[in-house]
Amino acid sequence: MGLESDEALMLKIAEGDEGAFRRLAPRYASRAIGFARRLTGSDADAEEIVQEAFLRVWVSAPRWRPEAAFRTWFYKIVFNICLNRKRRVPFFPLEIAGDPPDPAPDARTRIERDQSQQQIASAIAKLPDRQRAAILLTYDDELSNADAAQILGVSVSAFEALLVRAKRTLRERLKFILDEN
Amino acid sequence: MNRIDEILAQHIKMERSADDAIATRLLVSLTAKPLPAQRHTLLRNWPTVLLNFDFAPAWPRIATLASAGFVGCMVGFFSPGAQIFEKPRTTSVQMADADPGYLVFEPEPLTGVRP
Numbered sequence: 354m355g356l357e358s359d360e361a362l363m364l365k366i367a368e369g370d371e372g373a374f375r376r377l378a379p380r381y382a383s384r385a386i387g388f389a390r391r392l393t394g395s396d397a398d399a400e401e402i403v404q405e406a407f408l409r410v411w412v413s414a415p416r417w418r419p420e421a422a423f424r425t426w427f428y429k430i431v432f433n434i435c436l437n438r439k440r441r442v443p444f445f446p447l448e449i450a451g452d453p454p455d456p457a458p459d460a461r462t463r464i465e466r467d468q469s470q471q472q473i474a475s476a477i478a479k480l481p482d483r484q485r486a487a488i489l490l491t492y493d494d495e496l497s498n499a500d501a502a503q504i505l506g507v508s509v510s511a512f513e514a515l516l517v518r519a520k521r522t523l524r525e526r527l528k529f530i531l532d533e534n
Numbered sequence: 535m536n537r538i539d540e541i542l543a544q545h546i547k548m549e550r551s552a553d554d555a556i557a558t559r560l561l562v563s564l565t566a567k568p569l570p571a572q573r574h575t576l577l578r579n580w581p582t583v584l585l586n587f588d589f590a591p592a593w594p595r596i597a598t599l600a601s602a603g604f605v606g607c608m609v610g611f612f613s614p615g616a617q618i619f620e621k622p623r624t625t626s627v628q629m630a631d632a633d634p635g636y637l638v639f640e641p642e643p644l645t646g647v648r649p
Contacts, residue, residue, distance in 0.1 A: 371569060378564060382557035387550060400556050407564060415574045473545045492539075493546045524538050531537055 359423035366414040374414075378407055381424070385431050388489050392435045394478050402438060406430045421503070428494070428504045432486060439482065469530050476526040484519035487512060 357373075359380070365373035382403065390399035409430055410417075417426065477485060483505060490501040502512035524531065610616060641647065 367572075369572060374569070375565065379557075379561055382561055383550070383553045386556045386560065387546070387553035390553065390556070391546075391549075396552075396556055400560050403557075404560055404564065407560075408570060411569050412571075412573050415572050470545055470548060473541060474549075477542075477545075488542065489546070492542045520538055523542070527538070527541065530541065 360419045363414060363417055363419065363423050366411065367417060374407075374411055377410075377423075381427055382407075384494055385427070387493055388428065388486075389431055389435055391474075391477065391489050391493070392432070392482065392486060393438065398438060402431060402434045405434055409434075422500070424496075425500050425503050428490070428496075429506070432504055436482060472530065473527060476523055479526070480519055480522060483507075484515050484522070487515040488519050488523070491516060 357376070359377060362373045362377040366377065385403045385406065386399050389402040390396055393399055393402065406427065410427060417423075477488060480488065486505055487501065490496045490504060491498075494501075496504070498509050498512055498516075502509045505512060505515075507515070
């Protein structure tokens, strides 16, 4: 028996088929976690965001129309939740805040990496949200520019401009790594 | 492939093991909890409602009589010879003047002499 397409599974999910949902979720869990983790800079947030995204998929499945690819629709949900969560950061007085939080991934992961990998992660983490998302969608998820643009809600040319700007910034920040090699 | 492209792709691939571990944990927690109720659109079931609706009349004889009466009325109203919706044809006489004698005793066209 061949692998069911995402869209076929979504039609079953729309009918309330939990088994179809449990077959579809593992296909995107890891990639979506990676996308959310690198976008928010937090493992815990990424886990919550992707869980919320999956629950939204389940709840809204009866309203889903197979006009757009499931993957694009799902990543759009994840991206929007990431942005909303970043906007909802609670306000604390400056005295309590102490040092500004490092947007790079958690300490455990950082220790495991070598220095240059840390610097690359940090350079990506310091990019503006949309530029970072453009880099992640292109290199992590290997999406086409058209799909990635749809996820970010911009035109293809605007997406390409984001990507060019992001790469230019990364080239400047990672100049010493590029020169080493 | 550009050098920066290589570095970025390689860096992201190296982080995937951490993603997999979190994803496994997430999938376990998704399986453990019951899923919430789905949100359906209001018009989702209307074709089923129409298909399930019993259009057969409760009293077949009365329904047959009413249908036959309805068909009869339609034939009567709209058949080719029917005149029910046509305006009645009336002849109207317009009087040129208030004096009716003027019409009766029309003057001679050439001489203008009245008979």
